Amino acid sequence: MTWPNIRDDLKLFEGYHSPQLAVEVRLNTNESPLPPPNQWVSEIQREVTTIEWNRYPDRNAFELSSQLAQSHGVQPNNVVSANGSNEIIQAILLAYGGNNRSAIIFEPTYAMHAQIAKITGTEIISCDREESLLCGRSGLETLTTAKPNIVFLCSPNNPTGLIEPKETIISALEYCSKNSSLLVVDEAYGEFSDWSAIELVDNGAPIVVTRTFSKAHGFAAGRLGYAVGATRLIDGMKEVLLPYHLDSFKQIAGITALKYRSEMTQRVEYLKSQREKVSNELKNLPLHVWDSAANFILFKPLDTVDMSGNDLWKALVNDSVLVRDCSNWPNLTDCLRATIGTEQENNSFIDSLKAILG
Ligand SMILES: Cc1ncc(COP(=O)(O)O)c(C=O)c1O
Numbered sequence: 301m302t303w304p305n306i307r308d309d310l311k312l313f314e315g316y317h318s319p320q321l322a323v324e325v326r327l328n329t330n331e332s333p334l335p336p337p338n339q340w341v342s343e344i345q346r347e348v349t350t351i352e353w354n355r356y357p358d359r360n361a362f363e364l365s366s367q368l369a370q371s372h373g374v375q376p377n378n379v380v381s382a383n384g385s386n387e388i389i390q391a392i393l394l395a396y397g398g399n400n401r402s403a404i405i406f407e408p409t410y411a412m413h414a415q416i417a418k419i420t421g422t423e424i425i426s427c428d429r430e431e432s433l434l435c436g437r438s439g440l441e442t443l444t445t446a447k448p449n450i451v452f453l454c455s456p457n458n459p460t461g462l463i464e465p466k467e468t469i470i471s472a473l474e475y476c477s478k479n480s481s482l483l484v485v486d487e488a489y490g491e492f493s494d495w496s497a498i499e500l501v502d503n504g505a506p507i508v509v510t511r512t513f514s515k516a517h518g519f520a521a522g523r524l525g526y527a528v529g530a531t532r533l534i535d536g537m538k539e540v541l542l543p544y545h546l547d548s549f550k551q552i553a554g555i556t557a558l559k560y561r562s563e564m565t566q567r568v569e570y571l572k573s574q575r576e577k578v579s580n581e582l583k584n585l586p587l588h589v590w591d592s593a594a595n596f597i598l599f600k601p602l603d604t605v606d607m608s609g610n611d612l613w614k615a616l617v618n619d620s621v622l623v624r625d626c627s628n629w630p631n632l633t634d635c636l637r638a639t640i641g642t643e644q645e646n647n648s649f650i651d652s653l654k655a656i657l658g
Pocket of ligand 1: 458513520523524
């Protein structure tokens with residue numbers, strides 16, 4: 301017997317994996333530390349009993365799109381949902397990337413933009429961020445030389461937590477409008493920041509904003525994400541999504557989640573206040589700390605500390621605290637990223653850091 305070979309261009313991929321270790325404090329994947337409200341879960345359970353399991357789901361997820369559209373002040377045909385925002389990103393790249401097309405990313409950023417681009421045969425143009433870790437003027441200038449078909453901006457950016465200034469997003473959109481390119485703004489952490497590029501969405505603008513229920517809504521297990529953009533862009537994405545890709549359970553869960561928006565906002569406010577507390581504590585330690593507009597914080601040991609980022613990560617793991625080791629990611633030497641947890645988890649994390657850093 302001889303085995304079929306995987307595509308040659310996939311062989312060199314490392315994939316995107318966050319090690320899952322059995323620890324007491326898990327602050328490595330930017331999930332919400334809080335489960336969704338009990339009433340939401342009970343309501344979903346009740347609604348699930350109404351599903352006709354022998355029938356396919358509503359192919360266009362119309363009710364979910366309508367509710368999402370209403371929440372963002374757009375029309376239902378400006379919205380499409382999928383199995384997590386990763387599937388949304390895949391649909392964007394399948395429809396607007398692919399063979400002989402390119403996408404630009406600004407490193408360091410969310411690794412799956414490049415990973416999914418490669419899987420879809422889209423050429424990746426990797427551009428370094430400025431020292432501030434923002435895309436900045438130099439990033440915008442690169443657009444005119446690199447001429448990408450797709451421009452990825454992530455705001456707040458994972459793993460830096462920084463929001464891209466509104467002017468940068470507007471300038472990138474202007475470039476895209478004049479050059480038949482598509483601007484994708486990944487707002488997986490948008491609920492934690494004060495401004496959203498969704499306000500730039502218009503049927504005449506080549507911008508798609510991606511969102512997820514995995515973070516602020518505390519629904520990572522359910523795998524639900526969506527995009528908001530011009531109708532013709534959304535229609536293009538629908539062309540490549542599989543028929544009936546969004547199951548009935550997920551549609552119900554999303555519609556129900558939107559009824560509990562005020563509870564979600566309260567949770568976001570709690571996590572933001574925890575973020576400020578953790579950030580202040582980290583700044584009192586021999587660490588460089590980036591200000592975050594998301595539910596995680598990027599930091600690294602100062603030169604005065606005789607420890608690499610990876611040493612610090614291992615010491616935290618020994619103390620049963622798991623954060624994300626970003627120290628071998630592009631432009632992030634020695635950096636670690638900690639998700640904001642519950643007050644108790646955050647206190648354990650800070651206590652461990654204090655003990656390790658003396
Ligand atoms: C910036 C960013 N975009 C998208 C995603 C994917 O989210 P989802 O769970 O909706 O696929 C993540 C997940 O960590 C993320 O950090």
